Amino acid sequence: MERVFYQILSDGQSAPVFPVMAPQDEDRPYITYQTISSAPMNTLGGTSSGGDFEATVQVNIVCDSFIEAQERAAEVRSSLHGTRSLTSSPRLNMIHMTSEMTDEAAPAGGGERPIYRVLQDYQVEFND
Numbered sequence: 001m002e003r004v005f006y007q008i009l010s011d012g013q014s015a016p017v018f019p020v021m022a023p024q025d026e027d028r029p030y031i032t033y034q035t036i037s038s039a040p041m042n043t044l045g046g047t048s049s050g051g052d053f054e055a056t057v058q059v060n061i062v063c064d065s066f067i068e069a070q071e072r073a074a075e076v077r078s079s080l081h082g083t084r085s086l087t088s089s090p091r092l093n094m095i096h097m098t099s100e101m102t103d104e105a106a107p108a109g110g111g112e113r114p115i116y117r118v119l120q121d122y123q124v125e126f127n128d
Contacts, residue, residue, distance in 0.1 A: 001035075001038075001055060001092070001124060001126045001128070002019065002035060004085055004088045004090065004126075005033065005057060005124060006019065006033070007088075008079065008080060008085060008092070008095070009031070009033060009059065009079060009080060011079065012075070012079055013075065013076070013079070015030050015031050016030050016031070017030070017031045017033065018032050019032070019033060019034065020033075020034045028062055028063055028115070029061070030062050031059060031060065031061050031062070031072070032060045032062070033057055033058065033059045033060070034057070035055050035056070036055075036056040036058050036121070037055065037056045038053055038054070038056075039053065039054060039055075040052065040053055041053060041054050041125065052093075052127050053127070054125055056121060056122070056123060056124075057121070057122045058119060058120070059080070059119070059120045059122065060117055061073050061118045063116050064116065065116060066102070066104070066116045069102065070102070070118065073100065073118035073120065076120060077100075080095050080122055081095065081122075082094070082095070082096070083095045090126045090127055091126060092124060092125070092126045093126060093127065094125045095122050095125075096122065096123045097120055097121070097122050098121045098122065098123050099120070099121045100118060100119070100120045100121075101118070102116070102117070102118050102119075103116075103117040103118075104116050105117070
């Protein structure tokens with residue numbers, strides 16, 4: 001699932017995309033993503049036996065300014081929310097954005113430039 005999600009996320013992004021964390025010396029802007037949880041889908045009939053899963057994936061957009069973070073977050077949202085990849089393996093049945101939060105922090109190590117982040121959570125339904 002992560003490989004297909006990465007392909008969809010990175011297509012059309014001008015900022016580099018990394019799984020889990022960016023390299024220490026990476027210039028901003030950049031995007032990271034990680035799977036927070038994954039479980040078999042449950043239905044009224046019980047747990048799906050057809051290999052259907054739900055995963056929560058968090059996307060972090062990291063920038064030098066608040067406006068840039070908001071603009072890039074809109075681009076990511078446009079790329080992911082409502083997207084399907086029915087011909088891929090594994091098949092992604094649907095990607096839904098479930099939440100978005102803006103964050104501002106002082107950089108680690110006492111750097112001078114603040115970090116502006118937008119954190120987006122997506123529910124991904126896929127068939128493994």
